[in-house]
Amino acid sequence: MPTPFDSLPDYLALPRIEGLALSPDGRRVVLTVATLKKDGTGFDRSLWAVPADGSDGSGGATRLTRSAKGESAPAFTAAGDVLFVSARPDSDAETEEEAGQLWILPATGGDARAVTRLAGGVSQIAAVAEASARLVITADLLPSATTLEDEAHLRAARTKKKVSAILHESYPVRYWDHDLGPAEPHLLSLDLDALRDTVGAVRDESAADEASEKDAPMPYPSSLPRPADLTPQPGRSADAAGVAITPDGTTVVAAMRVPEGTDARYRLVAIDVDTGEHTVLHDEPRVDFEMPAISHDGTLVAYLRTVERTPEGPSEEEFWISALDGSGAHRIAAEWDRWPSSISFDADDTALIVTADQDGRGPIFRIPHDGGAVEQITTDDFTYTDVRVDRKTGDLVALRSSWMAPSHPVRIARDGLITALAAPVSLPEVPATMIDVDATAEDGARVRGWLLLPEGATADAPAPLLLWIHGGPLNSWNAWSWRWNPQLAVARGYAVLLPDPALSTGYGLDFIARGWNAWGAAPYTDLLSITDAVVARPDIDETRTAAMGGSFGGYMANWVAGHTDRFRAIVTHASLWALDQFGPTTDFSPYWQSIFTPEAMIEHSPNRFVADIRTPMLVIHGDRDYRVPIGEGLRLWSELNAQFAGADGSLAHRYLYFPDENHWILKPQHAIVWYETVFAFLAQHVLDQEWVRPDDLG
Structure with missing residues (x-):
């Protein structure tokens, strides 16, 4: 049966839920919904209200805003008014x-x-x-x-x-x-x-x-x-790594940036709103204090403490709690080595509600203050974001997604029961089935990932395989992405492997350390190990495989290209090519230069192995990418030409360039060109079809 993923225009036209806010009385949820503009060159955003109890007896989803400029980032005031940002x-x-500007939509109407x-x-x-x-x-x-x-x-x-x-x-x-x-x-x-x-204009x-x-x-x-x-x-001190305000609005706690030469650290500062006076709460050399959260009674502040990372290895992200004045600071959950993506206080202030990557998912956890064990609240295959606490019931409201479903709102009861909320956006039918796969790495570590299979993949009709390598590298393939969406490839008959190799989050500090300061070592061999395990399946065609990735995934794609010819095509997007060049030209070089030794940056630089590349490569880069500057793509393309161009200048490689895009390809019309070019390149080299130049490339 056809799905929206069979057609790129249909896929881009799918509405998207991007944000969530919960009213103070726990009765309403406001969602940010993005829809494709009529001309297909961008997205309009509007706010919708839905009941927070999981019922739609009050009419289901109600649209709250409608303007040409759109609205985003909803938040509720204490009085129940809706705040949002808009250029209307x-x-x-x-x-x-x-x-x-900041706008307010009164709870009483108007x-x-x-x-x-x-x-x-x-x-x-x-x-x-x-x-x-x-x-x-x-x-x-x-x-x-x-x-x-x-x-x-x-x-x-x-x-x-x-x-x-x-x-x-x-x-x-x-x-x-x-x-x-x-x-x-x-x-x-x-x-x-x-x-x-006022009545009339104020003058x-x-x-x-x-x-x-x-x-x-x-x-x-x-x-x-x-x-x-x-x-x-x-x-740049107010480039804060988290801001919180006390319930009475008298004190702000911010993780403020402190310059250290070209580098920086973050310290926690309390700001008196009435006087503007700053008081440093927590500050240490070579330590970051981030993600402050204030308890509902206004007496406690929770935060992360992280010792600066060096080439020797990653450091833990420690959970700490202190009084609002900084006194009585103590660490909790010292034995738990996950890295949180959000922190808030539970309804009764006796625990923290935390989200973190975990084994290819992104569950919600509860961390008691009294030293009790960390409790995993959700145990499904989803990743949760935008978690809000209902103060009246203790329930949680959040968005969740997986590779089988984009973000949608749910309610999580105290007993763990999950109820889908009404929404203006229906979940689309997807063409894939999703399987949890794993393998044993060279050093004995477990390496796992998701395998998405197309309908009809059997031993008699095995599917070609695409190895997709995630960016980061401190990341996990655990949530829906509108930019890198494997369902589009599955709709075209490919199986897609989404592995979490060394450096991936959600598997503990030791797993991250396996690839630290050595990107071309364990991350590379982990990818080969899990690929070996997957191609051994009878429903996968091991003779028709390709590898692709963006950012760090692009780095790994480049590394793969120079170290094996097992893949028939490689797609490398926004990729690191020459680490000695990338280090001082990226948007914040001190971080990248601090986590590598100079020797490792040379040893693990893909450009050293350009002469060993035997696989056709599609190189993609945006000129406005400041995290991985365009010089990486230009140098890769130049060196591929210098090494492999024929006497007439022709070569098997391709370079797709976007003058007005950045690290991500965000404009819908360019996303279509991106996918059309990638699928045409894969069809040529993996499926043995004729090269077809996408129409919009002229």
Whole structure:
């Protein structure tokens, strides 16, 4: 039976649930839903409300917002109003701005209205108080500005003069897909009690007259709560690794960045919202303090403590709890070596609710404060995100996904019973069946992964195999991805192997350490071991296999290309090729240079083995990739040509280049081109079909 994965346009048109918020009374869930734009070149986002108890007796999903610019990042206030960020037009603004602002949708009904009018917009909602009208947002402000009006004036001057230059006075200068600066990130507090409703436009005549003078800045609107800067002159310190606010809104705890030469660490800082005073709670050399969470009674703060990683090996991510003033700090769950992706307090504050990778899944765990054993709450094959605690019942509400189902909302009862919530998005039919597979590595370690099989794969009709290698490398193939979706390959008759080799998370610190400072060693042999185990199955055709990966997965694809000819094709996306070049040119070089010895960076650099490549390669890179800069792809393509081009310049390899994409290929029309090119390349070399150039490539 056909599924949406048989057609790339149909697949891109599938709606996606991207975020979740739970109302204070535990009765409503608000979801962020992304849908394909009419012209197919982007996604629109809107907010939908659904009942949080698992019933749809109240009407199922209800759309809350509708605008051309879309809405995202929902959060609830203590009063039950919905906050979100949007670049939708503000009817009270003097001019139409493109920057996203904070908006509020009243619980009592009525239209949404803007809460901020910052010239550079709002970056995100950082934290919202549970029992007061205060919240914290992040926003970028120009370093020379002394007031919000001054900041707006400076921005307008740059825009008028069409100045885009940035003067850097510190490192780094880029992050993933965008340039840093000239503005710096700030934490700003807002008191929603200062938001005023008015009849007609608010106009301060004296301020307006003054602003009409040449080059005078416009005053910040008096009807809006004026943001208070909690981090004046921050540099990059407010690039926080987590922000929390006490229920009464009086104290913010932030993991703030502390520069150390070109490197940095994070320390925990308490900020008094009324006075702006900073108090350092926890700070140690060569140690990061991150992911603060504050208890519901406002007396405790939980956080992660991580000793700086070196070439000698990875370090544990330690769970700690202290009083709000930093006293009484103590570690909990010292024997548990998983790395958390989220931390919050349980309903009664006696335990932490944590998500972490675990054996190819991403369960929810409960960690008691009293030293009790870590309890795994969910035991299915899903990975959970956006976990919220219902204070009234103790139940949890979350999104979950697996390779068989994209993100969808569920309720988890205290007894572990899981109930699917109503949603505006139905789960799509998928073409694959999913099997848990494993193998024994050269050193005796267990290496596992997921195998997705197409319908009809049998000993009489074995399926060709695609080995997909995940990025990271500290990662796991345990959750649905809209970018790298194996269901699309399964719909075309391939089996897809999604292994977690050495360096993968969810298997303990020792498993990560097996590949540390030696990417080309155990990670490579682990991939071969599990591939050997899978191709031994009668429903897999071992003569028709290919390998592919992105980022670290692209690094491994390059390494595989130079060390074996067992695969008939290799696809390498956003890949590391020459580690000595990558180290100083990536967006934050100190980290990568600190986890390798200079000798290991040379020994495990794929470019050293270019002459040994015997497999056709499809190289893919985006010019705006700052994590793995375009120089990696350019050098790989240059050296493939220098080594293998014929007298007429022809060669078996291909290079797919996106001038305006980054580490990920995000524009829907480009995602289609990406998949069409990959499947055409695989069809040529794995299925022995004629090469067909995708139409949109001209």
